[in-house]
Amino acid sequence: xxxxxxxxxxxxxxxxxxxxxxxxxxxxxxxxxxxxxxxxxxxxxxxxxxxxxxxxxxxxxxxxxxxxxxxxxxxxxxxxxxxxxxxxxxxxxxxxxxxxxxxxxxxxxxxxxxxxxxxxxxxxxxxxxxxxxxxxxxxxxxxxxxxxxxxxxxxxxxxxxxxxxxxxxxxxxxxxxxxxxxxxxxxxxxxxxxxxxxxxxxxxxxxxxxxxxxxxxxxxxxxxxxxxxxxxxxxxxxxxxxxxxxxxxxxxxxxxxx
Amino acid sequence: xxxxxxxxxxxxxxxxxxxxxxxxxxxxxxxxxxxxxxxxxxxxxxxxxxxxxxxxxxxxxxxxxxxxxxxxxxxxxxxxxxxxxxxxxxxxxxxxxxxxxxxxxxxxxxxxxxxxxxxxxxxxxxxxxxxxxxxxxxxxxxxxxxxxxxxxxxxxxxxxxxxxxxxxxxxxxxxxxxxxxxxxxxxxxxxxxxxxxxxxxxxxxxxxxxxxxxx
Ligand SMILES: Nc1ncnc2c1ncn2[C@@H]1O[C@H](COP(=O)(O)OP(=O)(O)OP(=O)(O)O)[C@@H](O)[C@H]1O
Ligand SMILES: [Mg+2]
Numbered sequence: 048x049x050x051x052x053x054x055x056x057x058x059x060x061x062x063x064x065x066x067x068x069x070x071x072x073x074x075x076x077x078x079x080x081x082x083x084x085x086x087x088x089x090x091x092x093x094x095x096x097x098x099x100x101x102x103x104x105x106x107x108x109x110x111x112x113x114x115x116x117x118x119x120x121x122x123x124x125x126x127x128x129x130x131x132x133x134x135x136x137x138x139x140x141x142x143x144x145x146x147x148x149x150x151x152x153x154x155x156x157x158x159x160x161x162x163x164x165x166x167x168x169x170x171x172x173x174x175x176x177x178x179x180x181x182x183x184x185x186x187x188x189x190x191x192x193x194x195x196x197x198x199x200x201x202x203x204x205x206x207x208x209x210x211x212x213x214x215x216x217x218x219x220x221x222x223x224x225x226x227x228x229x230x231x232x233x234x235x236x237x238x239x240x241x242x243x244x245x246x247x248x249x250x251x252x253x254x255x256x257x258x259x260x261x262x263x264x265x266x267x268x269x270x271x272x273x274x275x276x277x278x279x280x281x282x283x284x285x286x287x288x289x290x291x292x293x294x295x296x297x298x299x300x301x302x303x304x305x
Numbered sequence: 306x307x308x309x310x311x312x313x314x315x316x317x318x319x320x321x322x323x324x325x326x327x328x329x330x331x332x333x334x335x336x337x338x339x340x341x342x343x344x345x346x347x348x349x350x351x352x353x354x355x356x357x358x359x360x361x362x363x364x365x366x367x368x369x370x371x372x373x374x375x376x377x378x379x380x381x382x383x384x385x386x387x388x389x390x391x392x393x394x395x396x397x398x399x400x401x402x403x404x405x406x407x408x409x410x411x412x413x414x415x416x417x418x419x420x421x422x423x424x425x426x427x428x429x430x431x432x433x434x435x436x437x438x439x440x441x442x443x444x445x446x447x448x449x450x451x452x453x454x455x456x457x458x459x460x461x462x463x464x465x466x467x468x469x470x471x472x473x474x475x476x477x478x479x480x481x482x483x484x485x486x487x488x489x490x491x492x493x494x495x496x497x498x499x500x501x502x503x504x505x506x507x508x509x510x511x512x513x514x515x516x517x518x519x520x
Contacts, residue, residue: 131430134426134427137427138427139424139427141424145418145420146424147421147443148443149446158438159429162430163428163430
């Protein structure tokens with residue numbers, strides 16, 4: 048593995064049965080880098096993201112984070128221990144928030160740090176307050192998720208992930224399930240993380256957002272990375288025909304909707 | 306209709322109702338125990354445990370409860386299991402309803418959104434921690450109602466131990482018919498008491514369900 052690589056994915060392949068979802072993907076992400084993954088539906092973006100934290104383990108290939116191989120082949124018990132450990136370093140935010148509905152915002156944020164990092168209730172509460180302040184939701188600390196708007200839910204989900212002090216954050220279409228007017232508040236939180244140099248891999252359909260915060264953009268189609276480069280290049284002068292087609296269609300759709 | 310007769314015999318029926326209640330309570334406890342173990346087995350990582358769980362469910366749901374009661378009480382002694390009728394009845398009915406509860410509990414656990422497990426696992430929580438802190442608290446709320454349906458069936462099912470002479474409601478009704486020749490009154494009285502028990506239990510379960518609802 049190279050010296051600077053923080054995250055390295057090597058020869059990643061993944062099949063569901065006979066269906067190859069990922070085909071020989073290579074990707075390195077440096078510390079503090081922000082990478083966007085774009086591509087048509089079904090191209091394997093979520094699968095790639097979920098391979099990074101072993102939610103959808105690869106069929107073959109390797110995933111490394113700071114010199115530690117995430118997808119080590121180990122006997123079951125050791126493997127479980129290993130993934131539980133490495134997952135603490137990888138925050139993930141889902142399209143549908145996945146907040147725990149039976150817990151308050153505070154409970155959502157403090158559950159894992161208390162259980163896994165041995166934080167006392169006081170310490171955990173302080174942590175929750177701190178993270179909530181960061182996403183601008185301090186006053187919601189004792190609410191249940193059902194009382195929050197979609198944008199608020201997603202910000203709490205981000206705070207919950209951040210409370211584990213992850214080394215990298217993965218976002219899988221964090222704003223796709225939101226009403227248009229709630230997208231911006233979540234984007235703002237993500238931008239703020241970018242300013243703090245959080246390493247992030249962001250699967251998104253929002254090209255403007257990708258262009259404004261990301262250092263690099265990957266275009267995926269049918270399980271391969273077709274083209275990658277800085278956002279200026281990918282969005283303004285893509286080399287590959289498939290990338291151009293995708294962006295053209297996407298733009299047409301976005302304009303059609305507006 | 307012989308009201309006088311009803312007024313004369315009803316204290317005996319109330320006493321028998323206590324036995325029915327006791328049966329129902331013990332059966333519920335045993336059923337919940339078997340149901341929890343059965344559900345755990347059916348969702349286990351081990352293929353053998355899954356097979357055991359599935360076999361348990363298909364045997365006990367696939368044969369009449371009355372046959373299960375008879376096998377244990379009449380057939381038991383042949384293989385060295387000697388139980389009095391109350392014990393045999395309770396065990397047979399408890400293990401029987403446990404098979405239904407297995408499916409109820411498993412269904413509730415599996416109806417918790419997969420995203421919940423994914424979110425918890427992503428934070429680094431283990432399978433068991435996820436089950437205990439995230440999935441079960443949500444599943445418990447969802448299983449109250451369907452377990453209530455199982456309990457309703459089990460209360461009515463306690464009548465199946467009358468043929469092995471457990472002195473519960475149905476048996477008592479039959480006994481009094483032998484001496485009074487008034488089956489209509491006797492079964493009506495037993496039926497009314499069953500109804501009262503089921504009504505109160507149903508209210509209790511509805512109350513629990515309301516209380517457990519996520520705000
Ligand atoms: N658990 C699974 N079993 C079988 N096929 C799957 C599974 N998960 C994903 N797939 C398939 O893999 C392909 C890639 O899915 P993936 O979710 O990674 O795409 P995506 O790029 O994230 O798409 P979208 O933009 O719609 O989210 C799809 O064809 C999908 O149907
Ligand atoms: Mg996806």
